[in-house]
Amino acid sequence: MKVAAEALDFEKAALLRDQVQAIDRVIEGQRIATTVRGEQDVIAFAQEKDQAYVQVFFIRSGKLIGRESFVLQGTYSEEPLQIMTSFIKQFYSSTPYIPPLLVLQYPVEDTAIIENWLQSKRGAKVQIQVPCRGNKKQLVKTVAENARQGLEQLKIK
Incomplete structure (x- = not known):
């Protein structure tokens, strides 16, 4: 190269x-x-100034089957908890599939209420986790690094 x-x-x-x-x-x-088992979405983001770059990894049967990224504008005065909460509500209001586990970089506001809402949409239990250690924490770090790199690419363009 x-x-x-x-x-x-x-x-x-x-x-x-x-x-x-x-x-x-x-x-x-x-x-x-x-490093992971089961079905889960792993969500992390990078934020700079007025933009947040959200990265979602889709893991099914223990394998990474895809990923999506989103650019959020107007996030300058928002805390990570607010950004994550808003994204979860918006993303899962229109997605056709909700896995039994969401692994997040930051917590969401009113976790129990959001879990119940997701459960009613899915028709089965949905759990939200913010890991502190182990494989899931390492996976969140990987997704967050992808988000950081995506945000850097946006600045170049």
Whole structure:
């Protein structure tokens, strides 16, 4: 990639960069698959100034099957708890599937009320966790790092 960039072959350098990123995503998915079990969504975000970049990892049968990112505007004066609560309410009001476990970077306001709301939408128990240690905490750190990198990419564009 560096050789292509130095030779001013930027298209080839970009292609190589994309291939490296694709390999990294596969490796990341395999690493995650070895540390978690079951079905869960893992949600974390990075915030700077008036923007928050939210990253959601979808884990099904212990494997990372996908991820989505969202950019929230107007978050300058909001605390992490408020951002997470607002996102959870908005995202799960329109998503077709709610897993039995949400693993979050930050707590939400009125956890029991939100769990009950999600449970009524899902038709089965839903639990919200903010891990303090272990594999789930490490997974949240990974998702948060992805969010931070996404926010950095936004600043470049």
